[in-house]
Amino acid sequence: MEKLPLGLVLDLNKVVPYKTGSWRTLMPVNIMQTPPCTHSCPAGNDIRGFLRVLADQKDYETAWHVLTRTNPLPSTCGRVCPHPCEAGCNRRDFDEPLAINSAERAVGDYGLKNNLVHKKLVSGRKEKVAVVGSGPAGLSCAFHLAKRGFHVKIFESASEPGGMMRYGIPPYRLPNYILRQEIEKILNLGIELECNVKVGVNLALDQLSREYDAVFLGPGAQKGVAIDLPGKSADNVYTGVDFLKQVNSGKWMEIGKDVVVIGGGNTAMDCARVTKRLGANVSVVYRRTRVEMPAITAEIDEAMEERILFRYHTNPVKLIVDEGRVVGLLCVQMELKEPDASGRARPVPIAGSEAFIPADTVIMATGQAVDYDGLDIQTVDNQWMHTNENLMTSMDGVFAGGDAVVGLETVSLAIGQGTRAASAIEDYIDGNRESQLSQPPVIFSRDLNTYYYDKQKRFEKEAESIHMRLKNFREVYPAIDPEAIIEEAGRCFSCGLCFSCGNCHMYCPDCAVKVSPSGGYEFDYDFCKGCGLCSKECPCHYIQMTLEK
Amino acid sequence: MNQRIEDFDKVEKKDLFTSGHRACGGCGQAMAARMVADASGENTIACVATGCLEVFSSPYPDPSWRIPFLHSLFENAAAVASGVEAAYKALNKGPVNIIAQGGDGSTADIGFQCISGMFERGHNVLYVCYDNEAYMNTGVQRSSFTPFGARTTTTPMGNKTRKKNLPLIAADHGIPYVATATVDDFRDLQRKVKKALSIEGPKYIHILVPCPLGWGHAGELTVKICRLAKDTGLYPVFEMIDGKVTNAKKIPVKVPVEEYLKLQGRFKHLFKKGVPIPEVAEIQQIANENIERFNL
Secondary structure: OOOOOOOOOOOOOHOOOOOOHHHHHHHEEEEOOOOHHHOOOOOOHHHHHHHHHHHHHHHHHHHHHOOOOOOHHHHHHHHHHOOHHHHHHHHHHOOOOHHHHHHHHHHHHHHHHOOOOOOOOOOOOOOEEEEEEEHHHHHHHHHHHHOOOOOOEEEEOOOOOOOHHOOOOOOOOHHHHHHHHHHHHHHHHOOOEOOOEEEOEEOHHHHHHHHOEEEEOOOOEEEOOOOOOEEEOOOOOOEEEHHHHHHHHHOOOOOEEEEEEOOOOHHHHHHHHHHHHHOOOEEOOOOOOHHOOOOEEEEEHHHHHHOOOOOEEEEEEEEEEEEOOOEEEEEEEEEEEEEOOOOOOEEEEEOOOEEEEEEEEEEEEEOOOOOOOOOOOOOOOOOOOOOOOOOOOOOOOOEOHHHHHOOOOOHHHHHHHHHHHHHHHHHHHOOOOOOOOOOEEEEHHHHHHHOOOOOOOOOOOOOOOOOHHOOOOOOOOOOOOOOHHHHHHOOOOOOOOOOOOOOHHHHOOOOOOOEOOOOOOEEEEOOOOOOHHHHHOOOOOOEEEOOOO | OOOHOOOOOHOOOOOEEEOOOOOOOEEEEEHHHHHHHHHHHOOOOEOOOHHHHHHOOOOOOOOOOOOEEEEOOOOHHHHHHHHHHHHHHHOOOOOOEEEEEHHHHHHHOOOOHHHHHHHHHOOOOOOEEOOOOOEEEOOOOOOOOOOOOOOOOHHHOOOOOOOOOOOHHOOOOOOOOOEEEEEHHHHHHHHHHHHHOOOOEEEOOOOOOOOOOHHHEEEHHHHHHHHHHHOOOOOOOOEEEOOOOOOOOOOOOOOHHHHHHHOEEEEEEEEEEEEEEEEHHHHHHHHHHHHHHOOO
C-alpha cells in the first residue's frame, strides 16, 4: 500500500489562483500620449522618439532615421529653428527644458558626416508631381512624396536650391555646405531639380498642372517690401531680402562705414549682423521697443552681443539724398499708445523730435511679400495665398504651403506644411478623402509624477567669442559634442511613453503587472484589483485608470 | 539616466508571492511581502503569524506563496521559526533562509515574548515586522504601534500614547542587525533584506505598510503616504549594526506633518474645518524629535 504523507499536501506548481480581477471597478490601461514637444513642433517631429533612442541605445543612426521620418532637414533646423519645442517641454516646470535644438543639430550632423541615406517607403508609382520652389516647404513636400514613390520634379527660380534657407539665412547661422548636403540627400530619393525656371514667367502654371497629376506651390515670400519714403529709389538703398540675397550669392557689396537697418524682424537682425561682419557701424532703427520686435529673442540677443546699436521708438520719415545716393535719414521719435490691430503698441510721433542719422547704406527690412508674377491664384487680402483645409488653392490639383500661405514664419512650419501637403496630394491623386486621425491628448506637467526624476543641468551650447565672430562668416556655434547630447537626452521625461522604469511591476500589490514578451509591461486583468497604484506611480503618465469595460 | 529609476535590472523579480491573494486594493502589506519574498529567494521558509497577511495569502487550496509557508498561532511565529532553525541545525541541513513574519499586533503585543526569546537565544532567523499601525485584520483595533492621535475603533477620540519603538528595543537585545524600511523604496528594502540574510544571528526588519482600509486613504496613495511618512520625519528609515545607528536616510526636503495627516481618514478629527487642533503640534514634536535623534 502506498504510503501517504501526513496531512494535506499541496503541489505549489499546480495551484489555480483565485481570480481577484472581478473586484475591480476601474482598470489601468497603457495609453501612449502626445508629448508637449511634438505638440508644439510645427514640423511634428517625434522628439521624444529620437531622444529615447539616444538615451537608451546611444544610437545616432536610428535617431537620425526617427527624426527624418518627418523632418528632412534636421541639420538646418538644428541651427535656425527658434525651437518652440523647448518652450513646450514639461521639464521647464521642473528645472530647465531639454536642449532639443542642439540635439537635433547633433543628430543631423551625424547623418551628414556618416552619409546616412533616406529610405523609400514605396517605390514605383507612375504619377508625377511638380513642386514649385525648393525652400523648406517645397523640399519637405517633394521629400515626402518621393518617399511614397511619386515622380517629383522641383522647379526653382534661383540658380541654387534652398530658397530662403540658401539666400535669406547668412552662413554664420547656416553654413552653405550643410544645406547643400541635406538637399543632396533629399534629391537622392530620385527627385529631379530644374533651376533657373520661374514658374509663371518661364513656364506657365496651366501647363504644369496639365502635365503633372498635382502641383505644389512653395514660392515663399521672396519679395522685399520697402516702406514708402521719399528718396527710397536711391542707389544705396536695399530691401532686406535683396541685400541678403546678394551677399549670400557671394557678391561683394560696397556698403561704406555707416549702415542703418530699418525694421525689427529676423531679416533686419540678419542684415545688421551681416553688415557688421562686413566691417560697418550698424544701427537698427525700430519704431517700437525690444518687446514688440518680431525677431527671435536669441537673434536679438546675439545682435546686441555683437555691439549693434538699437534705436528704439525711432521712425524714419525721409531719406536724405545727395547726387543719387543716400547720405542719411531724418528720423522722428515715437511714443507708444494703445495696441493696434496686430496687438502691438501703436507708435505715435512726438512733434518736433526730428533728428538726422548719417548713413552710407540703408537697408529696409520692413516686410516681405509673395511674388505673384504670372501666378493667377486667389489670395487673402491681396497678400497670402488662399488655401482650403487640405492646402489646395483655388485651382484644382494645385496645392500651396509655406510662407506664401501662412505669412512670414519659420523653416519648421514650412516643413510641416510640406508634410501636410504631401499627404493631401497623395489623397487627391488616389481619390481618397483625407483621413483626419485624432491626435492623442497632450501631457502636461501636472500629469507627471516628477518624484522619480532628478534635477540635472541643461546642456548649453557654447558660442564663439565675439571678436572672433565678427572677423568672418564662420558659424557662431561650433560643432556639438555627441557624448554630451546623449547625456542630455537622458534628461528627457519621456512624457506619455513607457521607458521601462519598472514601478508598475514592483508596486503592484497583486503582481498583476507582468513583463510582456515585447519587453514592456502589460496588465493581467484576471488579478488586477484596480487600486490605481501603478497609474499614480507611473512617472510619465503612460498608465491611466479608465472605467471598467 | 535619472538615479531613482536606474538599475531596475538589479531589482529581484521572482514572483515568489503571487497574484490571487485576498488583500484589499493598494495593500502595502501585500507589496512588502512580495518584495521580501523576492529578495530572499527560493531557498526560504516563511513562518507567518496570524494577521492580515496570513489570512489573505494562505486560504486552502490556492495560497499565494511559492515558498514553504508555516502558520501556527498569533503569538508564536518567532518561536516556530526558532524551532525550524533548531531542527535544521539538528538535522545538519541547510543553509536555508528562515524568515519569521508578523503584523504589528503579533510583533509588538501578542508575540513579543517569543520574539524577545528568539533574539536572546540567538537563532539565525530574520524577523520581519509589517507595521500597519493597528490590528487591521480584526477591524482596526489599537495596537502598541498605533501612533499618537490616530483614530481606531478602540480609540475613537484618537490614540493617547506614543508608538512603541521596537527597532530600538530589538537592537538593545544585542542582535547584529536591525533596520527599518518602507514599501515605497523597494531597492532599499530588498537591499536590507539581502544584507540581513547574509548576517549570522537574529535580525529584525521593520517595514511601514500603509493600510488603505484602516488608515482611510485611497489605495493609489499607498506609496505616496509612505514617502510622506519618511519626509515628515515620523518614520525614520535607518540601519543599526551591532547597536549603532548607521545609514540613516536623510530627508531631502522636510515636510510639515499636516501633509501626511490630511491624506488619512484616521487623522481627520485632528482638523476642525481644516484648522489643526493642538494634538497636531505634538505630532510635529514627535517628528522633530525623530529628526534630531537620528540626524535625518
